[in-house]
Amino acid sequence: GDWWVKKANSHKYAAKLLDDSRTSPAVLRQVLLFLPPNHSALTVSRLQDLLQSDDEQLRLESVRRLRGIDSEEAKSIVSSLARDEPSEAVLRAEAVIGLDSSKPNDRGLLLALAFDENAAVSQEAIRTLRGTLLDGNERTKIAGLKPTNQPTAELLQQLLNPGEKQNRPAATDLEKWLALMDGPADRNAGQRVFFHPKGPGCSRCHRIDGRGTAIGPSFVRMNGGLSLKRERLIEAILQPSKDIDPGYLPITLVTTDGRTASGIYHKHSGKVRQIYDSEGKVQTFKVEDIEQMVPAKTSIMPNGLTDAMTIQEFRDIVAYLSGPSSPQNTSTK
Numbered sequence: 001g002d003w004w005v006k007k008a009n010s011h012k013y014a015a016k017l018l019d020d021s022r023t024s025p026a027v028l029r030q031v032l033l034f035l036p037p038n039h040s041a042l043t044v045s046r047l048q049d050l051l052q053s054d055d056e057q058l059r060l061e062s063v064r065r066l067r068g069i070d071s072e073e074a075k076s077i078v079s080s081l082a083r084d085e086p087s088e089a090v091l092r093a094e095a096v097i098g099l100d101s102s103k104p105n106d107r108g109l110l111l112a113l114a115f116d117e118n119a120a121v122s123q124e125a126i127r128t129l130r131g132t133l134l135d136g137n138e139r140t141k142i143a144g145l146k147p148t149n150q151p152t153a154e155l156l157q158q159l160l161n162p163g164e165k166q167n168r169p170a171a172t173d174l175e176k177w178l179a180l181m182d183g184p185a186d187r188n189a190g191q192r193v194f195f196h197p198k199g200p201g202c203s204r205c206h207r208i209d210g211r212g213t214a215i216g217p218s219f220v221r222m223n224g225g226l227s228l229k230r231e232r233l234i235e236a237i238l239q240p241s242k243d244i245d246p247g248y249l250p251i252t253l254v255t256t257d258g259r260t261a262s263g264i265y266h267k268h269s270g271k272v273r274q275i276y277d278s279e280g281k282v283q284t285f286k287v288e289d290i291e292q293m294v295p296a297k298t299s300i301m302p303n304g305l306t307d308a309m310t311i312q313e314f315r316d317i318v319a320y321l322s323g324p325s326s327p328q329n330t331s332t333k
Contacts, residue, residue: 010034015041025055032061033210037068044074051081060094064195064211067098079109082121089120090188096124097196101132111141114156119149120189126155130198131162151189154310166307171238174231181234181315190320193313200305200317204280208321215264215276216301217245219321230322237314240301250296251275255289262296278302 005011014031017023018041023031028050035042042065050062063081066074075098081087082095096113099106113125126142134142143160147153157164169176195203195211203212208219219226226233235242244250252262253275261283263275273293274284278300306314 011036011039015039018046025053025058028053029055029058029061030210032058032065037065042069044069044071044077047074048077051077056088056090059091063091063094063098067095079106082113083109085116089118092118093120093124093188093192096121096128097192099125099128101129107132107138111138114142114145119152120186123152123155123189124192126152126159127193127196127198130155130159132159151186151310151312154312158310168306168311171303171306174235174238177234177238178231180311181318183312183315185312185315185319187316187320187323189313190316190318193309193317194320199313200308201279202317205276205278205301213280215280216248221324226321230318233321234318237305237317240299240303240305241297244299248299250298250300251293252296253285253290254292254294255285256291257289261285262298263300276300 011034014034017027017031032042032050044066047062047066047069051059051066053059053062063078066078078095078098082092082099084092096110099110101107101110107129110125110129114122114129116122116125129142139160142156145152145156147156169180171177193199193202194208205216206212206219207214209221212218219228228236248264250262250264252260253273254260261275261277263277263283266274266276266282268274270287272284272286273290274282277283309317
């Protein structure tokens with residue numbers, strides 16, 4: 001919990017390991033996962049140095065941290081890495097996620113990267129463009145893309161036709177969904193979808209492999225995978241309210257002026273009550289403003305999450321969650 005981390009000054013001692021030449025790449029990666037995003041030790045220059053490591057997982061975690069730094073220098077490095085064709089595809093794909101489709105320069109780069117010869121880079125560019133209002137010229141350009149694989153075609157279809165109703169089985173028809181999930185999957189892509197800001201938002205409420213937010217149940221790997229069976233995992237995504245973990249039972253809060261809010265109980269004191277909402281944000285209410293607090297019957301995890309994903313993205317997320325902790329630089333697609 002945060003209290004003992006602060007009391008033990010743990011961040012200070014972890015940060016020192018970044019300057020110790022004896023620190024192994026595995027430990028350096030754990031330090032990057034442990035330190036808060038705004039920690040003073042996570043400088044652009046230090047992360048740029050770590051990008052030169054021979055360890056792939058450390059390089060990947062370094063670019064993820066660079067993506068979160070709001071500075072022109074960091075954004076320039078991320079943009080350069082995204083377009084750097086000699087770099088490995090998984091690293092470029094992680095950098096693409098750091099581009100902002102609301103900014104003209106980044107949007108232009110994303111449109112160009114959508115035509116990249118590497119499928120992982122092309123798919124991340126399209127995924128990052130998803131939800132963006134394209135002008136006529138941009139739409140004409142991206143519509144000229146001729147996908148050479150089904151995952152890219154599905155993403156392009158979602159980009160060009162947002163809100164189009166998908167012909168899919170009912171969420172309760174688990175048998176048909178299990179049949180759809182039996183196709184090829186890419187665990188690296190699944191990891192990116194899980195944490196992507198234009199994805200289904202899994203990481204806003206769930207933590208895995210040291211990343212994400214532990215509002216809902218964290219995913220813990222044992223003996224190379226989750227203890228949760230694949231079938232149960234798929235069912236939980238399709239029907240989040242069917243079987244709610246008692247430790248994460250949400251509450252519905254009604255205020256004296258008629259407002260309602262639902263979420264996971266966070267903290268309370270003599271003056272306030274706090275809950276985490278479905279966006280992973282803390283909502284605070286004064287005790288005197290609360291009319292009623294009752295257990296909710298539905299999960300804060302929304303229904304219809306699969307509507308925000310292509311079938312391939314769903315397969316990839318399940319593959320990522322079901323496998324070992326560190327996806328390799330390979331694809332089964």
